[in-house]
Amino acid sequence: MTVTLADVAARAQVSPATVSRVLNGNYPVAAKTRERVLRAVDELDYVLNGPASALAAATSDLVGILVNDIADPFFGIMAGAVQSEIGGQPDGRAGGERLAVVCNTGGSPEREITYLTLLQRQRAAAVVLTGGAVENPAHVEAVSAKLRRLADAGTRVVLCGRPPVPGTDAVAITFDNRGGGQRLTEHLIALGHRRIAYIAGPEERTTTRHRLEGHRDALAAHGIEDDPRLTVHGPYDRRSGYDATLELLRRDRSLTAIVAANDTVALGACAALRDEGLRIPDDVSVAGFDDLPFSIDAVPALTTVRLPLAAAGARAGRIAMGREERPPGGIATVQGELMVRGSTAAPRG
Amino acid sequence: MTVTLADVAARAQVSPATVSRVLNGNYPVAAKTRERVLRAVDELDYVLNGPASALAAATSDLVGILVNDIADPFFGIMAGAVQSEIGGQPDGRAGGERLAVVCNTGGSPEREITYLTLLQRQRAAAVVLTGGAVENPAHVEAVSAKLRRLADAGTRVVLCGRPPVPGTDAVAITFDNRGGGQRLTEHLIALGHRRIAYIAGPEERTTTRHRLEGHRDALAAHGIEDDPRLTVHGPYDRRSGYDATLELLRRDRSLTAIVAANDTVALGACAALRDEGLRIPDDVSVAGFDDLPFSIDAVPALTTVRLPLAAAGARAGRIAMGREERPPGGIATVQGELMVRGSTAAPRG
DNA sequence: AGCTACGTAGCAAGCGCTTTCTATAGGGTA
DNA sequence: TACCCTATAGAAAGCGCTTGCTACGTAGCT
Known part of the structure; x- marks a missing residue:
């Protein structure tokens, strides 16, 4: 019913391996062959099966973003900035679109853990945690453990607008x-x-x-x-x-x-x-x-x-994609700028 | 290195099939066995491999949400509402957490199509499109074709704050x-x-x-x-x-x-x-x-x-999860309410 | 002409899970 | 006691893709 790699291969008169290689653009394929494959892809309107690729290649193109409240521009701006940076290859080549999974924790520690587990299950390529952290020791330890596991599994973890998590070497971009x-x-x-x-x-x-x-x-x-x-x-x-x-x-x-x-x-x-x-x-x-x-x-x-929410989010996104080096010590502190406007003035004499 | 179903099975002295069944909670498993499996899961800190499940079961727990600008509360509110409704089973049972993939199109037709393809690739369980549509005929046709393919592949499609797409039977919740x-x-x-x-x-x-x-x-x-x-x-x-x-x-x-x-x-x-x-x-x-x-x-x-952005988003989410019936004709129009406040008054005589 | 080497393509073995079908053990019934 | 049915567990066949390795042809070289 649904078109598979094999169907494309048959139509293009090549092996499935070749189709895979054309689609992934690593490995040399002769121009003629590539063209034939691409035509078959087009004619059959073929779309790669993401889960299957992820399973076989043991990687996924999902990036998790944890926010407290997606309806709050504070988080929306950061999430948008992260998202704008996660496309493209780590090395700058085109392709390799990644999808942002935005998780609304509502500030709840439990949901935070739940979402981290879900992202771990998806074998997310990276996870960006935004917003302040809850200071409850039990929760801090739980998060720390989760982040360690994620890192072990190859997921890059970046904290944005959030203090470093002890026991992990996740990069932290914190606001002063x-x-x-x-x-x-x-x-x-x-x-x-x-x-x-x-x-x-x-x-x-x-x-x-x-x-x-x-x-x-x-x-x-x-x-x-x-x-x-x-x-x-x-x-x-x-x-x-x-x-x-x-x-x-x-x-x-x-x-x-x-x-x-x-x-x-x-x-x-x-x-x-x-x-x-x-x-x-x-x-x-x-x-x-x-x-x-x-x-x-x-x-x-x-x-x-x-x-600088957008700048911080963008940087977090780049680091998450391995497109920017981790700051010295794994932690970068970003300053806020005082904006003096009309709502403050000297008190009445 | 990473723990797999088989590891859990070995530890619990059961077959992988049984572990799978315990984890998915369909199919009867004796209480004792279940307990043993659950203990093993816990001890090994096992987390299911999402892509593998998705591949084998031909379903995924990803739900796509297309927005114009995630930093804009207009979309943030809707996205948050959709997200709050996509958890849980279609039939109301617990479990079955779903992840929201929020895609920022920036209002660009090309990116809209790109994201729809990406979601198709992930075999998303559902897709919710928010915001107005571009009226370019070529684009309308492209979206229509994409939505049709998605629907064919079993992805439920819902439009939220967006007019119906001709040629599809996607449910539309539109604002008046x-x-x-x-x-x-x-x-x-x-x-x-x-x-x-x-x-x-x-x-x-x-x-x-x-x-x-x-x-x-x-x-x-x-x-x-x-x-x-x-x-x-x-x-x-x-x-x-x-x-x-x-x-x-x-x-x-x-x-x-x-x-x-x-x-x-x-x-x-x-x-x-x-x-x-x-x-x-x-x-x-x-x-x-x-x-x-x-x-x-x-x-x-x-x-x-x-x-009523939140209400509309929530409803879209429920329909996307098959938790609410599609409105008659597949289209529901939501009225706006005039809020008269201080910024309008009679012109100076 | 004979050999090496490179550029391409194919084979086949999984990746980790789900699920159908089959097997087995009790328990109930006649 | 013999038989059948139900409840539960296991075996095994994929799901659709990636990738290490092998195979082949031809171009370049001596």
């Missing part, structure tokens, strides 16, 4: 969340703010912790007491920013600035402030993190830390 | 872009606007055309002349909205409203208007389409047409 957080808060301090609230991400995650630590570093460096009542944790979404802001305002109406875990949360914070009749930045300054595309369109435009 | 566009413009007309500019999407695409037709229908229905100088085409991005707005203003400073092809474009339009010193909605009203999450956070909040 701590430094970014620090610069952001320092910017606010320089403007004269002293009562700075912080809406953090979910607890037990590296990204959350690093950004928050940066914030606290800045406060400490300037001798500002870190009032625990001015920090609230929540998920990385708009709603969280909205609710947290209301809560913060309830706790201390005298705050003059709010730093949010990311831009999405910051947008929620802005909405809450407006609903409370507070002006930005006149009454309260707001800052985000990531510099997602929409951040510049907020009114006023959001002060934030720009993360 | 025309009706949405019409209601939007009617809303502006009802507010008293007469000089309404339109920033359309790229030409030759169904979505673009349908939305624009809705707009024109509304104008015509109210006897308003459709001034061709008030329509500009461009890609579905912010930049396009910005540039187009500047161009429209240059052509006719007296316009009182701008309808954008989608929310992202609308945001760009807003930015351009602000830069030109025009107030929204006092000087110019602005409306978008899609109601992406950020639209409500625009200032003023964006009037737009809400598309």
